[in-house]
Amino acid sequence: GAVVSQHPSRVICKSGTSVKIECRSLDFQATTMFWYRQFPKQSLMLMATSNEGSKATYEQGVEKDKFLINHASLTLSTLTVTSAHPEDSSFYICSARRVAGEQYFGPGTRLTVT
Amino acid sequence: AQSVAQPEDQVNVAEGNPLTVKCTYSVSGNPYLFWYVQYPNRGLQFLLKYITGDNLVKGSYGFEAEFNKSQTSFHLKKPSALVSDSALYFCAVRDPQGGSEKLVFGKGTKLTVNP
Numbered sequence: 001g002a003v004v005s006q007h008p009s010r011v012i013c014k015s016g017t018s019v020k021i022e023c024r025s026l027d028f029q030a031t032t033m034f035w036y037r038q039f040p041k042q043s044l045m046l047m048a049t050s051n052e053g054s055k056a057t058y059e060q061g062v063e064k065d066k067f068l069i070n071h072a073s074l075t076l077s078t079l080t081v082t083s084a085h086p087e088d089s090s091f092y093i094c095s096a097r098r099v100a101g102e103q104y105f106g107p108g109t110r111l112t113v114t
Numbered sequence: 115a116q117s118v119a120q121p122e123d124q125v126n127v128a129e130g131n132p133l134t135v136k137c138t139y140s141v142s143g144n145p146y147l148f149w150y151v152q153y154p155n156r157g158l159q160f161l162l163k164y165i166t167g168d169n170l171v172k173g174s175y176g177f178e179a180e181f182n183k184s185q186t187s188f189h190l191k192k193p194s195a196l197v198s199d200s201a202l203y204f205c206a207v208r209d210p211q212g213g214s215e216k217l218v219f220g221k222g223t224k225l226t227v228n229p
Contacts, residue, residue: 032215043221093157103217105157
């Protein structure tokens with residue numbers, strides 16, 4: 001159990017466009033979901049924490065108007081990168097957490113902005 | 115604020131030999147500690163965690179880790195390494211004080227097991 005999926009696994013978009021990444025907990029209800037960003041050969045940096053039905057909490061330095069997070073249900077959270085630029089190219093990873101449980105990570109989404 | 119240090123960027127071991135991947139942490143309260151493994155272009159897979167209780171924690175794929183409060187360490191170990199263990203390993207800490215759910219990760223250690 002505790003499987004988390006992400007879609008798409010890879011996406012290429014043009015500069016100035018927006019792209020949406022989905023994160024789903026397949027076999028459990030996730031009260032909290034997290035979005036991370038990972039640069040090549042670097043660690044994961046937490047971008048934001050979202051609880052179902054409430055606004056996301058963003059980490060310092062993360063632009064909430066650029067990285068829109070929606071946690072509409074207990075099994076789905078979405079990250080929308082608005083007006084993407086090449087510097088937004090990265091590996092985005094979500095995780096989902098049950099009540100009083102550890103985080104389970106999705107397989108990641110490779111975003112390339114051309 | 116909590117922090118994690120993985121002092122080695124890379125660890126190389128021969129297949130069949132024991133392996134150790136080091137991790138030290140800093141938190142204000144009692145830590146929750148985790149180890150994750152990441153294969154190329156994949157998300158993180160949970161290996162093991164320490165919350166409370168026995169200092170020696172056993173996890174997936176034969177890995178174990180020992181919590182040492184005096185040395186603020188949580189080193190990952192395996193008695194006999196496999197080539198398939200080659201991957202990127204991340205240590206993470208959570209400080210539960212104040213109800214924080216935030217995980218802070220170390221920079222990662224690349225493990226290479228040579229046949």
